[in-house]
Amino acid sequence: MDGQTYVQSKMRSLKSIKRKKSKLNTKSRLSTGKVSYILQNKNFITELWHLLFFSSTSIFLVLTFSNQAWKPISFDQTKITGLSGITKNDIEKTTNIFYPKNLLELNPKQIESYLVKKLPIKEVSVSRKFFPPEIHLNISEREPIAFASRVFSNNVEKGMIDIEGSWIPIQFVNKLKQNQIKLSIENWTPNKQKEVILIIKNRSIIQSPLEKIKINPLGEISLKTEHFDLVLLGSRTDRLIEQINKLNQLQKSLPNLLINTKVKIVDLKDPRKPELKIEKILSKGM
Numbered sequence: 001m002d003g004q005t006y007v008q009s010k011m012r013s014l015k016s017i018k019r020k021k022s023k024l025n026t027k028s029r030l031s032t033g034k035v036s037y038i039l040q041n042k043n044f045i046t047e048l049w050h051l052l053f054f055s056s057t058s059i060f061l062v063l064t065f066s067n068q069a070w071k072p073i074s075f076d077q078t079k080i081t082g083l084s085g086i087t088k089n090d091i092e093k094t095t096n097i098f099y100p101k102n103l104l105e106l107n108p109k110q111i112e113s114y115l116v117k118k119l120p121i122k123e124v125s126v127s128r129k130f131f132p133p134e135i136h137l138n139i140s141e142r143e144p145i146a147f148a149s150r151v152f153s154n155n156v157e158k159g160m161i162d163i164e165g166s167w168i169p170i171q172f173v174n175k176l177k178q179n180q181i182k183l184s185i186e187n188w189t190p191n192k193q194k195e196v197i198l199i200i201k202n203r204s205i206i207q208s209p210l211e212k213i214k215i216n217p218l219g220e221i222s223l224k225t226e227h228f229d230l231v232l233l234g235s236r237t238d239r240l241i242e243q244i245n246k247l248n249q250l251q252k253s254l255p256n257l258l259i260n261t262k263v264k265i266v267d268l269k270d271p272r273k274p275e276l277k278i279e280k281i282l283s284k285g286m
Helices: 003-069 088-094 108-118 175-179 190-201 240-253
Strands: 078-081 121-130 133-141 144-152 155-162 167-169 184-186 210-215 221-225 230-234 261-267 275-280
Touching (some): 078 088, 144 167, 144 175, 190 221
Parallel strands (some): 078 133, 144 184, 184 210
Antiparallel strands (some): 210 221, 261 275
């Protein structure tokens, strides 16, 4: 084979290889395109299925919500937490004007303000739940710190007060809390609420434990402590802290306390000029 024939043979071989590669590339492009088309179809079907699923779920939830929201709810579907002295029956009687109503008609803020107004409740939060349909009440009751009595409709009413001076009907305080409280207030009145609370908040200053706060018809305040039967403070309220401090000074200065005598009354209406009323203690041998 001469040189020219050899070159022609090689050229034919190269052309044949190129044709084969071209066919393979074409087949490869067709296969890739087919795969891409199949994948696109699968993605489309998946997305379509997701869309149908979420749309159906959303429609179902909307229909369920609408059905529950407009369905009348009773007090039996009310869940309450935080009760101590107040009972569930008390809550039911107080809120009966709100039932039966559907969940959308019930106004949580309206229920909250009504409960605080009608019962000795410090704070309350009301929320609605649609699945299942319920009303949730989280209640914080007022904490009593002293027994109290007041004249109400010409009758003496017994109750308790909290640290803010708010009145608490005694039936709303459980027996365990009642047994833990020793302090009492006689003839409590809103006009002296500020002064009473000031004394109570500063009772730890008084070395002789405070037992009773009294308010007479003239609005004059007096105290009873463990060591003094009667401490007169009067009607002036701008000297309460000064009077309390003076009472402590007297207790320290009285020599144990005056042999064979007992301090009956301490008059601190003018704390700069305190007056003592004492009585003789008769010995058993006399």
